[in-house]
Amino acid sequence: xxxxxxxxxxxxxxHNGHIALALAALNExxxxxxxxxxxxxxxxxxxxxxxSKEDRLAMLELALTGHDQFExxxxxxxxxxxxxxxxxxxxxxxTLPGIDLYFLIGADNISEIENWHQPEKIFKEAIIAAAxxxxxxxxxxxAGQIEMFKMNPTDISSSGIREKIGGNRPVTGLLPPAxxxxxxxxxxxxxxx
Numbered sequence: 181x182x183x184x185x186x187x188x189x190x191x192x193x194x195h196n197g198h199i200a201l202a203l204a205a206l207n208e209x210x211x212x213x214x215x216x217x218x219x220x221x222x223x224x225x226x227x228x229x230x231x232s233k234e235d236r237l238a239m240l241e242l243a244l245t246g247h248d249q250f251e252x253x254x255x256x257x258x259x260x261x262x263x264x265x266x267x268x269x270x271x272x273x274x275t276l277p278g279i280d281l282y283f284l285i286g287a288d289n290i291s292e293i294e295n296w297h298q299p300e301k302i303f304k305e306a307i308i309a310a311a312x313x314x315x316x317x318x319x320x321x322x323a324g325q326i327e328m329f330k331m332n333p334t335d336i337s338s339s340g341i342r343e344k345i346g347g348n349r350p351v352t353g354l355l356p357p358a359x360x361x362x363x364x365x366x367x368x369x370x371x372x373x
Contacts, residue, residue, distance in 0.1 A: 183280045185214035186272065186306065188256070188265065190222050190338065192231045193363060194243040195355050197286075197336035201311050204331035205284050206249055209309055213249045214284070215272075216240055219263035220256050231368060233257050242358040264297040269305035281306035287313055287328075291320035345369040 185205045187198065194216075202214040218236050230236075237257065244250040255271060256263040265283065272281060283306040285293075290310050293299050302308065303325055310318065311331035318326060336354050344351050346369050351360060363369065 181278060181280050183209060183211045183282055184276065185209065185211040185282045185284050185309075186217060186269070187214055187284045188217045188219060188263070188268065190230055191216070191218045191236050191240050191243075192338050193236070193341060193355060193359055193368070194240045195336050195338060195341055195359070196353070197334040199243065199247070199356070200334050201284060201286060201331060202247075202250060204311055205282065205309060205329060208329035208331070209282055209327075211249075211282060213251055215251050215253045216244065217253045217256050217268060220259060221262045235362075235366060235368060239359045239362055242362055243356045245356075245358065266296075266298045266301050266305065269302060273305055282309045282327075283307070285310050287311055287316050287318065290318045290323055290326055293326075294321040342369040346371045 185202065187202055189198070191198065202216070205211055206214060218233065218240055220233060222230070237252070240252055244252065256268055269281060269283065283302070285308065287310050293302070293308070296302065299322065303322065307327055308322070308325065309327045309329055312328040313333045318328065341351050341354055345363065355363070
């Protein structure tokens with residue numbers, strides 16, 4: 181059965197860590213492709229300022245240029261309300277019958293799954309696969325149900341990038357160059373004076 185990876189997130193901004201995770205999953209899990217699904221309103225960030233969906237989508241398109249096995253789905257962006265993983269997976273199962281879905285996460289998210297909306301049901305809709313790090317032992321209620329795959333460790337986060345840009349510190353090497361240029365051109369993440 182064909183396998184498709186699902187990588188959800190705010191992608192504010194999309195960075196080299198997202199690309200590295202998707203590439204590792206393609207190779208390690210034998211995926212046909214990886215669908216990037218930007219969230220409209222992420223449940224864990226509902227009280228935080230998030231860049232517009234147009235800016236996040238434009239940056240993601242720039243970040244994925246040249247990666248033929250990566251696609252963007254507007255499923256969550258076009259749906260009203262909060263973006264819950266379970267709702268997205270159910271919709272994908274209907275539109276992609278006969279496909280094994282691999283929901284991709286970073287190892288740091290394993291212990292957080294139990295706080296997600298309807299976590300038990302998520303495991304019925306998809307295989308949860310986490311990018312492991314050397315010496316990392318997964319914890320949390322669902323750790324035993326997660327398939328681990330190898331990935332070279334990256335210490336990149338969107339929040340860290342936003343903080344650096346806000347503090348006028350360099351982000352070279354953390355973002356695809358086209359994304360970095362877009363952020364600079366649009367003045368994203370700069371602290372207002």
